[in-house]
Amino acid sequence: MKQKITLKKIAKEFGVSISTVSKALKDSHEISSEVKEKIQAFAKYYHYKPNSLALNLRNQKTKTIGVIIPEIVHHFFTKVITGIEKLANEKGYNVMICLSNESYEKEVLNLDMLANGVVDGIIASVAKETEAKEDYRHFTELIDNGIPLVMFDRVVDEIECNKVIADDKGGAFLATEQLIKNGCSNIALITTPDYVTVGHERKEGYLKALNEYNVPTNEDLVITIDDQKSIDDQLNDLFEGNTIPDGIFAVNEIYAATVMKVARKFGHSVPDDIEVIGFTDGLISEFTSPSLTTVAQHGRTMGQKALELLLDEIDSQDLQYHHKTHLIQTDLKVRNSTKKVQLQN
Amino acid sequence: MKQKITLKKIAKEFGVSISTVSKALKDSHEISSEVKEKIQAFAKYYHYKPNSLALNLRNQKTKTIGVIIPEIVHHFFTKVITGIEKLANEKGYNVMICLSNESYEKEVLNLDMLANGVVDGIIASVAKETEAKEDYRHFTELIDNGIPLVMFDRVVDEIECNKVIADDKGGAFLATEQLIKNGCSNIALITTPDYVTVGHERKEGYLKALNEYNVPTNEDLVITIDDQKSIDDQLNDLFEGNTIPDGIFAVNEIYAATVMKVARKFGHSVPDDIEVIGFTDGLISEFTSPSLTTVAQHGRTMGQKALELLLDEIDSQDLQYHHKTHLIQTDLKVRNSTKKVQLQN
DNA sequence: TTTTATTACGCAAACGTTAGAGTAAATTTT
DNA sequence: AAAATTTACTCTAACGTTTGCGTAATAAAA
Known part of the structure; x- marks a missing residue:
């Protein structure tokens, strides 16, 4: 060589x-x-x-930022990365992407690797396993070592750092509200286990909307999906119970697309019998039939904002740097899985 | 700080x-x-x-490999990355992902950045713009500088390096053959401009199958999509011409899903009137209705193989290293956009 | 008691780069 | 002709790390 x-x-x-x-x-x-x-x-x-290594060593900075995401095959995360990449490029920074694969151990490994001078700062979304474990020492250690950190989407309240989150609760509220206004009274929720913070937040928004509009809640209509098992099977319960929903809010696009498929299997028509709204930034929603009405997350914007905050902290000499939590608005993208009802204001 | x-x-x-x-x-x-x-x-x-920088500088290696992909929101590329990441992890390597966004200039920038000691080797899939421009000096320069390079999927024949490609031609042949065996005689092709090598290869496979089975070709049934314009609009032609296809092979999942949508708009039923097969490793195909029969690309396998070849070259002291081109088999994933015909062997 | 080993550390070079300080030689000024 | 300045370089330290080699001091062997 x-x-x-x-x-x-x-x-x-x-x-x-x-x-x-x-x-x-x-x-x-x-x-x-x-x-x-x-x-x-x-x-x-x-x-x-x-040689960049030599330069970085001498200058004590790498002009590279690290991004840790749980999964790369999720469209939302790739959108976020697109946003980060774009701004990073403009600012002359490189981006190093690492995958935790939802594993606590890999997250620790990645963080370790990035912390040792490889990057000037880190943007991360925490792994499900870490959320379940509630062990965040690897993150606090990072901060103790003076490495700027921005958390996005799946953030940890206890950690003192900049954060960027989508308005999950607000978006879920919007979706549920739309279903209510469209005349649904038995609105199901397809969600993740509670330790997944975004799932939790979205459930909150769903409950808030039901509450505000005096729609009774029904535990039978709340399905918590275990990703380890078949989603289809778990959704069957929804249509075999006493109360068949006339509206469904799913906390992500896969659940939404799958529940439409299962509903059809049970002979229900979307949106005539059942209206469905998903939550996502994905591609699938556009190609299902009917195409899915969803809550748009604006992943790109989140990515950009996260990098903005990170560079802000990197550039700051301020020892008493004040951390912020930035909320990215979500909004409803109406497609064909909901009825076009004329809403009166 | x-x-x-x-x-x-x-x-x-x-x-x-x-x-x-x-x-x-x-x-x-x-x-x-x-x-x-x-x-x-x-x-x-x-x-x-x-400090990793100091170690890397001293050891003259970084235990990091760089990956350049054109787009991260493509499921295929994320699959490849998953494959690379997994093996990299096992071998103690880190992965640095860069996006060219299909831009020649960004590709050059990324390559420049990675080349200066940051990584021990590079895995790349070339940008569409570069393919159109046919200027590959940034890659040859890399090789001249002694940095191991593996190209995957969109490769360049002239460049002397390890390559991993899907059997695009074979897959396209398989798909077209299936349509023919299912009784289609007017088989349309939805493809990319010819400079996109994978599009070109898939077209070859399509033509080969038609030829081998003595199905006459028809220029009107070949639609070349310009990604800058609306895909839907360009597909309208297909159903407004003299010959309405009874089979469609699309070189990617988006084209396939879109053409199904457009076919439906024109009152055709899939798979009864028209059978459709896509080419991909994506998620969309599973959620369209009917779900799409596709040619599976095995992106993960490609990623793993690419890294394998790269590490092989990195570890090799051999001055006369012999480069290989590895073909990853593709196969048909039959879903519901094709008829279930009993095939006689 | 002298020689030899062992213990426990420090020195210096190397990886590749940059930038301020130092220094000969050439040129200009007085 | 002496002094001052300019030109065109080289030296050195620094970034953080590792490692072979050198070397005191102590301990063991002859």
């Missing part, structure tokens, strides 16, 4: 010192134009590029 | 030399157990972690 070209090698080539080469390549006035020209030509010919 | 703890600081704390600290932390026999114990305790308390 060929060796990379370095200042040292160029210096040797011309019988000058390393610093002469460095300065020549920087077009320093300290170096004669004659020497500068030949060194520059040589460097160009061999495509000399300064 | 707090400062990171270093060997130097620990050395100062105990009034010993830096090397003593380094050796103490490595439990060297050269250091008395008394000194070792107190230094180790101190380091543990302040969670000392060696």
Whole structure:
């Protein structure tokens, strides 16, 4: 394997010192134009590029930020990354993406790796396993080490750092409200276990809407999905019980798409018999039939905001930096899984 | 912002030399157990972690590999990354993901960035813009600099490096063959412009199948999609022409899902009037109705294989390293957009 | 008691880079 | 002609780490 070209090698080539080469390549006035020209030509010919590691070590910064996400096959996370990447690029930062695969252990590993000088700051969304475990020492340790951290989407209240979250509760409220206004009275909720914070928040919004509009809640209509088992099977219960829902709010797009499929299997029509709203930033909703009305999360915006906050903290010399929690608005994207009812204001 | 703890600081704390600290932390026999114990305790308390930059610089390797993909919101690419990540983890490597966003310029930038000592090797799929431009100097430069490169999916023939590609032609053949065997005689192709290599390959497979089974080709049935314009609009032509297709092969999942939607709009039923097969590794296909029969690409496998080849080259001292092109088999995932015909062998 | 081993540390170089300080030689000024 | 300035370089330290080598002091062997 060929060796990379370095200042040292160029210096040797011309019988000058390393610093002469460095300065020549920087077009320093300290170096004669004659020497500068030949060194520059040589460097160009061999495509000399300064070694980033050396530069980073010297400058004590890497111009790279780390992003830890639980899953990359989720459209929402890729949207967030797109947002981060775009702004990072404009600001001259590189992005290093790591996956925790929802595993606590991998999250710790990733954090460890990133913390040791590799990045100037970290943006993270915590793994489900970590949320279940409630062990966040790896994050606090990071902060103790003075590495700026921004949490997004799945955040931890106890941790003192900048945060960016979608208005999950508000979005769920909006969705449920829409179903109520469309005339639904038996509104089901398809959600995750409670330890998944976003699931929890969305459930809160659902309950708030029912409450505010005096729609009685019904425990039978709340289905908590265990991702380890078949989603289809777990949804069967909903249509085999005493109360068949006329509206369904699902906390994500997969659940929403799946419940439509299962509803159809039971002979129900969407949106005529049952209206369905999902929660997402995904692609699937557009291609189901009927296409899914969803709560849009604006993942890109979240990513951008997260990076904005991170760079803000990185640039801040302030020892008493004040952390913020930024709420990204969600809104309803009406498609064809809900009826087009004329709403009176 | 707090400062990171270093060997130097620990050395100062105990009034010993830096090397003593380094050796103490490595439990060297050269250091008395008394000194070792107190230094180790101190380091543990302040969670000392060696600075990776310094280590990488010294060891002349980073244990990090870079991945450049055109788009992260594509399920196929995220699958590939999942495959890379998994194996990388097992082998103790980190993964740095960069997005070119299909832009030539960003690809050059990313490559530049990664090339300067940041990674030990690179896995890349080239941007559409680069394919159109046919300017691959940034890749050859990389190779000239001795940085191992593996290309996947969208590869460049002229470049001398390890490659991993899906059997696009074979998959397309399989899909078209299936349509023919199901009795279709007017088989449409929804494809990308020809400069997108995978689109080109899939078209080849389509033509090969038609040819082999003596099905006449029909230029009117080949639709080349311009991603800049509305896909729906471009597909209208297909159903407004003289020959209405009874089978459609689309080179990706979005085209396939969209063409089903448009077909329905024109009053055709899938799979009764028209059978549709897509090409992908995506999520959408499962949730369309009918669900889409597709050619599975095995993105994870591709990712794993790509990393395998890369590590192979990194570890090889061989100056005359022999590059390979690895073909990943594709196969048909039959769902409900095709008829269940009993095939006679 | 002298020689040899052992223990426990420090020194220095190396990875690649930059930038301020230092220094010969050449040139200009007085 | 002497002094001052400019030119064109080199030296050195620093970023954080590792490791072979050197070396005191102590301990063991002859």
